[in-house]
Amino acid sequence: MDAARTAPKSVTPAALAARWPPLDPELLTVREGFMDFVHRKLEPPDLQDCAPKGTKVTDTDPRMIYHGEMIPVSTPDVTQGLKDARRTLRTNRFRPTGKRMNMIIDGCAGKTTLLLQIGRAYQGVLETERRPDDEWTPVVYINVPPRHESNMDWSLPFADFFGMDHTINIDKRTYRSTDMTEPVVHAMRESRTSLILIDGVDRIHDSGLATAFDYFDCLQARLRVSVIYSGRGATDIVNERLHNRRRTERPRTSEQFRSSLPVMRISPIPLHAGQEGGWRSVLQRYDDNLRLYNHKPGALLDLEEELHARTGGYMDSLDQLICQTAQQAIEDQSEAITQEALDDMIVGRNDPDNNWD
Template sequence: MDAARTAPKPAAPAALAALWSPLDPELLTVREGFMDFVHRKLEPPDLQDCAPKGTKVTDTDPRMIYHGEMIPVSTPDVTQGLKDARRTLRTNRFRPTGKRMSMIIDGCAGKTMLLLQIGRAYQGLLETERRPDSEWTPVVYINVPPRHESNMDWSLPLADFFGMDHTVNIDKRTYRSTDMTEPVIHAMRESRTSLLLIDGIDRIHDSDLAGAFDYFDCLQARLRLSVIYSGRGATDIVNEGLHNRRRSERPRTSEQFRSSLPVMRINPIPFHAGQEEGWRTVLRAYDSNLRLYDHEPGSLLDLEEELHERTGGYMDTLDQLICQTAQQAIEDETEAITKEALDDMFVGRNDPDDD
């Protein structure tokens, strides 16, 4: 996660907000937005540079902005996934011929975070070897489009990433999109794209699987491209897509059809007897990243059972709960995360006594 945490020199108070936003950032599914994500320098604000304790602040105060996102915290599964992806992508880079090995991210919430951090770390590594410019685009990130009935539909999110106009004016009133496959392939070749991140693979309909994976296979055949597929149930979906079979026709329990592609799996973090350390490691990271005036170091670990009960070990829920509670602590000037503050948040599981 060091690539995600690269810190700039300490900033003056007026510049603190710039560490975290624009407040209306570009989408990650366009080149400018993804490049901003790759190059953002993440560092918690220094309390000495912030408004003094007790000062009423607005939602755009640097600490409010910071606690709306905070520095990404790596779970054991994310750490392992980054390591596995680096090994595969390193080998893929130096293969002169043949199709690059694809990868899969499957499991619970947190898949997109791993997918994006892989893309960020991969591009960060390549930028140690060459200076980025306005054309070079080593990583492309797309979401599965809502319509995918033809090659045209698959080409559009790729065209959008590169900022290509794919509409034709008809009678100066209506517009229709055109198949952008050839312009996209030309752009990816010219910009030396070598990694394609496909998020939301679970949105592909059963009837579209064969066509979708034919399209992805075509891209890999024509470009030196590694592909990472991410989505709920992605292992089964990719396996069935590669075999041109509908999900409803394949026995899910049969191992003979399991994908041979490497799978990076995101699971809820356990908190059972003998397995507490992973959860505590995550809480220590959040604890050290908090910037609240009355926060006592280590106090999040005093709430470890409460936090796991509320979140079930799911990182997206934990992140929302901590960020939301921290912002509220700034607003009401309590400046600390407590059990009472957590109980006041409408995030995560309800108290069993309330059922």
């Protein structure tokens, strides 16, 4: 279930650079990009294989590239979410009839990270049972575009994932798309797709809510697939679909009706008395993964209060702040993350009197 897979340690700087290419998130919405994401070999570079201390480097230096992303750090919520998803998906695999249990990811920033790590871990489990080939596509990842108002429209992101051409040339100047549902269903059936990840369900407009979920239901009626919905307020959005309710009619308390689907929730990591363990474990992982010549083990833990004050416990802000400061430390050759270096960054909250929503 490891989300990050290790690579051999005997690598050259050139090989390190090739191993950490900048990743365009949009590429995850096509099969080749998602497969590259699943199979990437992630390991911190060995300082002995990098440019010597004091060497002026460019933005494409292996350490610069590495600290732009670093190895994904699992928070307590992500760890629990991976366990919950593993249990549900394992049961779903062996159900010969009936609709498979779907799941929801809701909460603050970090939902996409959990969604993608579930897809990567699930495919990793399946690859222990069979060798991947050019056709096999167990996981499909869809990021909801801004507007989809018909079944024809909803077939297009799936067609794009499989690299299908869905445009018709009209007078050699204008193009229109055609319904790709049948080719998509055929492709997913032939490639043995069993998990669909739908990110950003909060971008589905009220007017298109019923159409969108009807389309997802249609796919499940024709294929043996599980679906994971992710987005801000995803629990209420799915509830409203199941209960034929519009978001504008949502009751003030969402506890008045709950989806029967399991919900994996991402929350900010606290730093309250007696609850410091989660935050410190996250910082420890970042601390272990840093590759700076002057870094002293435990330095990030010494800055735990500052880092929490700056980020509010939100992983997206923490990750950006640490990665950005580490890259700056390489550029200015200080080679360490310090209070002064953090103060120089605009990431996160700089005014301690402000409160996070």
